[in-house]
Structure formats: C-alpha cells, structure tokens
Amino acid sequence: MLNMNFNERIVINTKKQPWVASPKAGVWRKPLAREDAERGHATSIVKFDAGASFTEHDHPLGEEILVLSGTFSDHSGDYHEGCYFRNPEGFLHAPFSKEGCILLVKLHQFQLGDNEHVVIDTNNQSWSAGMGNLMVMPLHSFAGESTALVKWPKGECFQAHKHFGGEEIFVLSGEFIDEHGRYPEGTWLRSPHMSEHFPYVEQETIILVKIGHL
Known part of the structure; x- marks a missing residue:
C-alpha cells in the first residue's frame, strides 16, 4: 500500500517524481496513493506515449480523470487538455492516445450510487x-x-x-x-x-x- 492512511497529510511534488513503467507497454505512472499493485483505490499521474492503447475494460467503483496535456481518446471521443470526466462502474472503453497525453487519474473511489457519466471541457465553462x-x-x-x-x-x-x-x-x-x-x-x-x-x-x-x- 502507498499513502493509504487518510489521517496523514500528504504532499508530493509530482514534477520531481520519476515515471514508473506500468504493465502496459507505452503507459507510465507516478503513483500518489495506491491500495494494491493493480487494483483497488489508486491516485496517479499517468502518461500515454504516442500510440499507446488499452483493450476494452471496466472500472469497478469508477474512474475520474483530468487531462493535463495532450489528447486522450476512446470510443466516445477525443479529450484534450482541460477535459474532466467521470466513468462510472459498468462504463466499458478501450482508451488510447494517438499523440500521447498526461492525465491525473483516480480509480475505485466513487461512492455507491454515484453512477453519472460526466464529461466537462473546462476550457468552455x-x-x-x-x-x-x-x-x-x-x-x-x-x-x-x-x-x-x-x-x-x-x-x-x-x-x-x-x-x-x-x-x-x-x-x-x-x-x-x-x-x-x-x-x-x-x-x-x-x-x-x-x-x-x-x-x-x-x-x-x-x-x-x-x-x-x-
């Protein structure tokens, strides 16, 4: 586990953290909080190299993302810098990035009953x-x-x-x-x-x- 004691104050300058390879080629992470290696509660900075992709998958207890740079894509569209979205449990997608992107990603953190799919381009709000x-x-x-x-x-x-x-x-x-x-x-x-x-x-x-x- 990493930074899973919610009674502790945590401060991380992610610019000074090294990228860590994920199990998927071309996808890198800077873990901030993590319940287990590849499942459960996780907060990370995630980088897709140009052309990196995942096969179709679900996210138990949801996925929350803010695109920090580049363009993140799936079957529902392209999400550029400043796009915020929430994919609830049961939302299937196969994400990819043609040109590469960097994301703030929070996994497995939706409350029960929070099932709304949200997409907001903060540049237009x-x-x-x-x-x-x-x-x-x-x-x-x-x-x-x-x-x-x-x-x-x-x-x-x-x-x-x-x-x-x-x-x-x-x-x-x-x-x-x-x-x-x-x-x-x-x-x-x-x-x-x-x-x-x-x-x-x-x-x-x-x-x-x-x-x-x-």
Missing part, C-alpha cells in the same frame, strides 16, 4: 464567483463530496478554515501557499478530515479541489 475574490468552476457533487476548479487571483488570501471530510488539491498552475509550505504547479496535497490551514497565493493560481470524501 464559465467561472462563478466564490468566497472572497475566488472564482469557482464546479465539476461534480454527490452525497457531501464535491470537486471543482478554483482560480485564485494574484495576492489573494483566504480565511483559516477546517476541512470537514478532508481535502485533496492538485495545483494546475501558479503556486499555492499556506503556513506549512509552498506548492508549485504539479503538486498533489491530501489533508485529513478536520485539518486546518490558512492558504494564500502570490501569483494567479488554479487548483483542482476535492472535498468531503475522506
């Missing part, structure tokens, strides 16, 4: 006003769990707060900061239930945030 000067782009919500993009304007400070149900962050651009450290683009953070911090930024920063699931 509008931002909504959040707390303070933050801008928010909701992506998914189910039974107390929610996922969104959050845009922080330059110099923004947010009030100290606790995370009921925990918080998971991936820094997509800029640099996220709190009293514990500085987190540049590509950093993955997981904070446990009722953890607390005082976040701020010095430059415009966009993060993917998931709350209420830990």
Whole structure:
C-alpha cells in the first residue's frame, strides 16, 4: 500500500517524481496513493506515449480523470487538455492516445450510487464567483463530496478554515501557499478530515479541489 492512511497529510511534488513503467507497454505512472499493485483505490499521474492503447475494460467503483496535456481518446471521443470526466462502474472503453497525453487519474473511489457519466471541457465553462475574490468552476457533487476548479487571483488570501471530510488539491498552475509550505504547479496535497490551514497565493493560481470524501 502507498499513502493509504487518510489521517496523514500528504504532499508530493509530482514534477520531481520519476515515471514508473506500468504493465502496459507505452503507459507510465507516478503513483500518489495506491491500495494494491493493480487494483483497488489508486491516485496517479499517468502518461500515454504516442500510440499507446488499452483493450476494452471496466472500472469497478469508477474512474475520474483530468487531462493535463495532450489528447486522450476512446470510443466516445477525443479529450484534450482541460477535459474532466467521470466513468462510472459498468462504463466499458478501450482508451488510447494517438499523440500521447498526461492525465491525473483516480480509480475505485466513487461512492455507491454515484453512477453519472460526466464529461466537462473546462476550457468552455464559465467561472462563478466564490468566497472572497475566488472564482469557482464546479465539476461534480454527490452525497457531501464535491470537486471543482478554483482560480485564485494574484495576492489573494483566504480565511483559516477546517476541512470537514478532508481535502485533496492538485495545483494546475501558479503556486499555492499556506503556513506549512509552498506548492508549485504539479503538486498533489491530501489533508485529513478536520485539518486546518490558512492558504494564500502570490501569483494567479488554479487548483483542482476535492472535498468531503475522506
């Protein structure tokens, strides 16, 4: 197991991690949290080399993906940088990438009853006003769990707060900061239930945030 104690705070700068070969030729991973070698709960950065592909398969308890670069494809279409999608249990596909791509992938983490197939091109979605000067782009919500993009304007400070149900962050651009450290683009953070911090930024920063699931 890797980073499966949800009571621990985890910080990983994925830019500094080496790629690890997966069992499938042309597909590489940077494991962030993993229940077992090839099954169960997993969060990873995944890279498809150009031309890499998988045979058709299902994902027990679902698959959640954000395309970080390149184009990821399956029978339902092509998903370029900025596309967010959720494939529930029972959704069969044979993914591939003609030109290569890098993904943030979460496997086996859907709640029971969360069966919606979601596809959102975040490049074409509008931002909504959040707390303070933050801008928010909701992506998914189910039974107390929610996922969104959050845009922080330059110099923004947010009030100290606790995370009921925990918080998971991936820094997509800029640099996220709190009293514990500085987190540049590509950093993955997981904070446990009722953890607390005082976040701020010095430059415009966009993060993917998931709350209420830990």
